[in-house]
Amino acid sequence: MSIIWKIDPMHSEVQFKVKHLMITTVTGYFQTFDLEVETESEDFNSASRIEFTADVNSINTNNEQRDTHLKSADFFNAEEHAQLKFVGKKYSSNGDEAKLEGDLTIRGTTKPITLYVDFGGIVVDPYGQTKAGFTVSGKISRKEFGLVWGAVTEAGTVVVGDDIKIHAEIQLVKQA
Template sequence: MATTKWVVDPTHSEVQFKVKHLMITTVTGYFSKYNVEVETEDEDFTKASRIVFTADVDSISTNNEQRDTHLKSPDFFDAANHAQVRFEGNKFEKASDDQYKLHGDLTIRGTTKPVTVNVEFGGIVVDPYGQTKAGFTVTGKINRKEFGLSWDAVTEAGSVVVSDEIKLNSDIQLVKQG
């Protein structure tokens, strides 16, 4: 069996997260600089030998400069000391027709924990330029405090400012390498 290498197509991918603010609304953020590299046996992702995702913390954006600066500070990601978020997959298993579970280790702020995310496999197609592409929607949840993102505040009325649960949502298109 041949090893097939895949890399992210950043123009057709996005990496987002969502967090509750004051427990009444949701703030969406994203990373604009990230990388995904995958090695599979032929085109079978369940036989992946390597799945690595990295995101540059300095590329975080929530469309609010003050909040983004706070997220990069030692209160949250501590970008000066921990420049990347990293996920290394170790098992991609079929759950149902086009649904999969991706198990791996997520490292944020120097803390590594096992995480499982849901993956919807969109399929493999050849685009008009002859490139073979594979598409995935990745969703999951993590507790930010488990990764050292422990800043907390409470309003005078007792409302939590930022929830502990972070929802992950990414659409990833990979390009097969020659």
């Protein structure tokens, strides 16, 4: 009998970080996202389905002008590609550390990526809900996904870095 786990959005966050002018890091996050996992037991190594989506229009970097630029055709092209999607293919753990391999689709381009997972454990909350916690991290090249916009300062400094660091705090709720 399969177990369905759904995201607890009130206790989860999905962030990304990118170098700006190669001297500081800008942090952004998606405010609207969804994740559903199907397992055969409470052991996530038995996961048969892992599907994550994020609404590109929910991107927030605490700068409205920059967010508008990120949603434009220069970057995510939210008008044509409203969501980014990750489909997990293999979750394998060794104790509290795990790897999650799968396909990430951004702007119509799908590439395999590997994410690193720290499993926080499974607990029952004060309301009787069974919850599982994870910290997920990884790194991708934005240019590999068609986010190729770039500018260079007069001094020759790249405005936006290519490497995007991914960091997510995920809390899943076991469905009755």
